[in-house]
Amino acid sequence: MITSQRFCVAGGWESTREAEHGYWAVRYLLGCGHTYVCTTFEGPERVVVSGADDLADLAEQARLFVFPGIANLVGATTVGDLLLVSAIDEVRALAGVVPELDDRIDTQDFVRPRVQGGRLVLTVQPGEHGYVPFEQPNPTPCCADHNVRHERMGPAGATSA
């Protein structure tokens, strides 16, 4: 469904990453370029991509892979800087920990905040050098070689477009 403000694509994708790639493949056909583009789950094995120009039009728990400033989120930075240069409203750590503005965060060039209570929230976890985003760019594949080291993905939103 495509409206002037919103669109929604259900491409039969099973994972959020497949859905992201699917979106970039058909984006020009859709002729849309929304400010916010996200994935949501609509039942088992059903990932849906939708977009809007207003964050308020996105579902709770929507996971964003396009949002203002995502291209700025590469390499390591601080929590405060991340909030300044992107549309992310808040950084939360797991287990109720509240990060300080000058805490270090390694973006791993892969940042996927979620809509929580109408705000764009990035959940982070402790890593080797400060925080890293909760969602990992290359989670260990299941039933594939566990000893394979994966290359970092490029800044997904920025480069695949």
Place this chain on the structure above:
Amino acid sequence: MSHGPHDHHGHEHDHPHEHEYEHGHTGAGDPALDLAVPDAELNPGQLRRRGFLQAAGILGAGLASASVLSGSSAFADEAVRGAQRARRAPRGGYSWLSGDHHIHTQQSSDAQYRVVDHVQHAAAFGLDWMVITDHGSIAHAKIGVEKVNPDIVAAREQFGEETLVFQGLEWNIPAAEHGTVFVHPGRNEVAVLQEFENSFDGVVTNTTANNAANENAALRGLDFLATSVTKGRVKDAMFFANHPARKGIDSPHEIRGWRERQPGIALGMEGAPGHQAAGIKAPTGPGSGRGFYDFSPTADSFQGYPLESYRTWGGFDWMTSTVGGLWDSLLSEGRPWWVTANSDSHTVYLDDSIRPPGQDTQAYFDANGRYGDPIHGTNGPATGSGDFWPGSYSRTHVGSEAFSYADVMRGLRAGRVWVDHGCLVDAVDVRLRKAGSRDPGFPLGSAVSARRGQRYELVIMIQTRSTPNWAQFVPSLAQVDVIRGSVTGPASDRDTFNAPDTAVVQTYDVSGRSGLITLSYDLGKLDDAFYVRLRGSDGNRTAVGLNGQGVYAAGPAMDVLGDADPWADLWFYTNPIWVLPA
């Protein structure tokens, strides 16, 4: 070495080495299974089998119930759980046989070792029993499950005096995670596993998607295993859920459903996943999440789980590590559900062997059901491998009455089980008894029918580690937690994963102590039904509990992604004992 009276680490198997293989089987309508037929009317073979099934808890009143409670009205007496569960510990104690029920070989497309590679390491590291669990797959169902058997049989011949080797497989549970399924050795072990895999493996039958039909297929798989036992095709069979919180796809209602459907088969879950070296820092380690727990929710995940559930805590799965969490919500219902700890060994950290060139491709694997035997590699140690050899880090200790396949399975089914990492301690023995009595008491896993108003105590005997572990240091135990929760009966919400009443009620500081530590914890006069369980740690990394300071102040901390030294954060956990007013 100053071992405790019941310690088994020195491999003093002075008990009979029973190797109970079945001889022949019968179909349905077997009078041995029909308890209306009195023992006197059975022939000796039928009588023997009935006795075995009863002792194993498969036949009879005990496991007709998925709960320690007697259904609707009053809480259960001992009969509800079957004689074995509420039996006092034998005077001489149990032999605690340490084992590992989750191990992959060259018959798994993501692994590489021979059976004997694992077995000889496990034997050297002191394991008493182990289960070979290659992944369910089309190639495995067609070829691997048969091909691995002669290797297992040969390993039994060679190492059977030290280490019992079960054949199992790692089931892709329809609509859910992986699980260990294994059977008692016997002439039908391959046939039963193969038929199970062809009929009920999620990958083989394309039933991995999370929907109601596939959830039901999982239950049918458990039915098949139960029937394989009652029909006498195999002497025993069991299932444990593996790495249950890894991807959030084992929902609370599925776990409850498995246990309820076949309480004699579906016995528990990994309290701690394998891959414990996966969090060692790069570049000398994999630099991943401990246990390779580095996932995020997917469309198939149970969306109610918090993000914290996708990570390990002190090396343990969130379902087990969170006091008042999912495991406790099952225990507080009165639902027997045990925890284990295993290696999930595929490729071992710093091992330098490789698959042989030419026999290392997916095409070779698909055609042959296995990779070629590993060879010495020239790339140096595998810093990206996240696993340990069986027995060198994760251990599941089972209170057994003899060194036999059947006794290990009995002990597992009874929940006489504690687990540890890094050889944190040599022995843990916990007994529940009337306060001040000389009663030998009831062991781990018991549901004890007790008198209201009677005072009870928990006697905790811990033998600290006396010799270096497999990282060449002697771990020291710093703290022991007693965890207690009310038994509140079946939850109305089958997807609940909270037990708000369960908390750490006592923490013992035992730092600096060595040898046999005996602790006595006064449980007070019995009023309402409750359960107790223990855990302990080296005290190196602790954090306030996920459910708040009131639940515990110094529990396991979330493992740091890419910086989790498994040897510097060691825990043990025991299974529970219930105390139920008669």
